[in-house]
Amino acid sequence: MKKYQYVAEKIRKRIEDGTYPPKKLIPNQIELAKEFNVSKITVKNALDHLARAGMVYKKSGLGTYVRDVSALVSAHDAPANAFNGLYHDSGAQHVASKVIKFEVSFPDEHVAKNLGIAKNEPVYEIIRLRLLDQKPFILEHTFMPVRLVPDLTNEILHKSIYQYIHHKLHLQFGGAYRKIHAAKASDYDIQYLGAKKDTPMLEIEQVVWLTTGSNIEYSKSRNLYNSRGYTVVDLNES
C-alpha cells in the first residue's frame, strides 16, 4: 500500500470514529508528517484525496477542517459508486439477476460510436433485471465488445459481470461518463419493474472505460423513481 493511501486511510478512520470531530481543525501537515514519518507532500497528497471525497476542506493560512457530513449524504439512498457493480455495495441485502436477453450482434452506429469500435466488431447485447431481496430493482441494457470480455456466460450474468471482469479477466475500470435523466415508463419497465404507464423512471446512461483506455461498456440502467437516486460530490476546482 502506498504511503499516502495509508495516511489517508488513517485520517479517514479518525474522522469516522470522531477522533477528529466535524468543523474542527485536524493537526497541521507538518505534525501529521512527523506522526506518520512521511514528508509534508505525502500528507498533502493524502489530504487532497480526502478533500476530493468531500471529507475535509482546507483553508490556506488556517488549516484543514473536517466537513460536517451533510444530511443529504448521510441519508445514503444511493452510494452508486458504480465500479463494484451492485453486487457488493448493498450491504447485507441479496442481489440476484434475471437474464432477459443475451445475444451477440454487430453494433448499430450509436453503440459503435459510444464504444469507440468499428461497426463490424461483435458486441454482446445484454438485458438484465437486477433483483434486490427478490424484488425487481434495476433494468440494465448493456453493450460490451466481445473482444474485451471473452467467454461471457449465462452463469456469469446471473452473478456479477463486474466481478468477472475484475477477478477473472484482471481488468481495471478507469472511469465513466454518466448521463442521468428522467424518462417515461417503457413497455419493458412496465413488464419487469412493475411500473405503470405514468410512473416516472430514472435512467443512467453510461460509457465505462478501462485503465487501458478502451471503452468496455455502454449501457442504460433504469429504475422506478422512488427506488433509487444518484449522489455526486462535485468540487469546484476553479
Add this chain to the structure above:
Amino acid sequence: MKKYQYVAEKIRKRIEDGTYPPKKLIPNQIELAKEFNVSKITVKNALDHLARAGMVYKKSGLGTYVRDVSALVSAHDAPANAFNGLYHDSGAQHVASKVIKFEVSFPDEHVAKNLGIAKNEPVYEIIRLRLLDQKPFILEHTFMPVRLVPDLTNEILHKSIYQYIHHKLHLQFGGAYRKIHAAKASDYDIQYLGAKKDTPMLEIEQVVWLTTGSNIEYSKSRNLYNSRGYTVVDLNES
C-alpha cells in the same frame, strides 16, 4: 496563474485543436517539462488535472494518451457545471427569472440540518422559475442563510444569485453534494413548467458549500424529463 494551470491549459488546447489527436501518446513528462521550463512534478500535476477532467489517461510504463471524447459527452445536453449558475453556461441563449416566492423565515428541521445552522437562524426561502429564451425551464426552490447572503433583493433574484455571491460578496464556492432522482409532477410543476399530471420530472437536490466550509444553499431544482439531463465524469480512484 500557477505553472501547472498554465501547462494544463496549453495541453488542453493542443488536444482540442488536434495537435495531440485522440488515442495517441502525447510527449512524455520529461519532454513537456523541458518545453515549458518546469519540473517533471509540475507536468504530472497538470496531467493529473486533465486526467480528472477525463481528457487524458495514463498508462505507467507507456505514456499519456488522449481520450477519445465519448459520443455521450459530445452530445452536450447538459454541462450542469453548476457553480456559475444558469446565467453564463447557456451560450447565446437568454436566461431570465420569475420570482414566485421570496420570504424570510426560520428553517424547519430538515433545512436547518442540511444548512448546518441553528433553528433560530433566519433563512431566505426562494422559489424561482428560470426561463430559457422566454420558455419555462427550471423551477428552483432554494434556502439560504440570511447571514451569509445579506441584502438579497428582488432585483438580484431576477438576475443571478450566483453572480451576486461571486462578484459582490466575493465568496467562493467550494463544492456541492447533489442527489438526483426522478419524481412525479407536482402542482407547481404543472402550474409553472407546463407539466401534465403524468409527466416525469428530474429533480436535483443539493447542498452547496463555500470555501470557508459554511453551507450556503440547500435547494431542489426540477425540470421536465425531456428538457435537461445531468452529466458526470466519474474516475475510479481505487
Add this chain to the structure above:
DNA sequence: TAGTGGTCTAGACCACGAT
C-alpha cells in the same frame, strides 16, 4: 534492458488569513 509514469523526499519560497 530501456523508457515510461508514480511515489517520495528535503527544502525553498509563496499566498493567505488571523492577530
Add this chain to the structure above:
DNA sequence: TCGTGGTCTAGACCACTAC
C-alpha cells in the same frame, strides 16, 4: 508578524510495459 496550506524544484527510486 506568524502559522497555515500551496507550489515548485532536483533528484532518487520504484513499478510497469514492451522489446
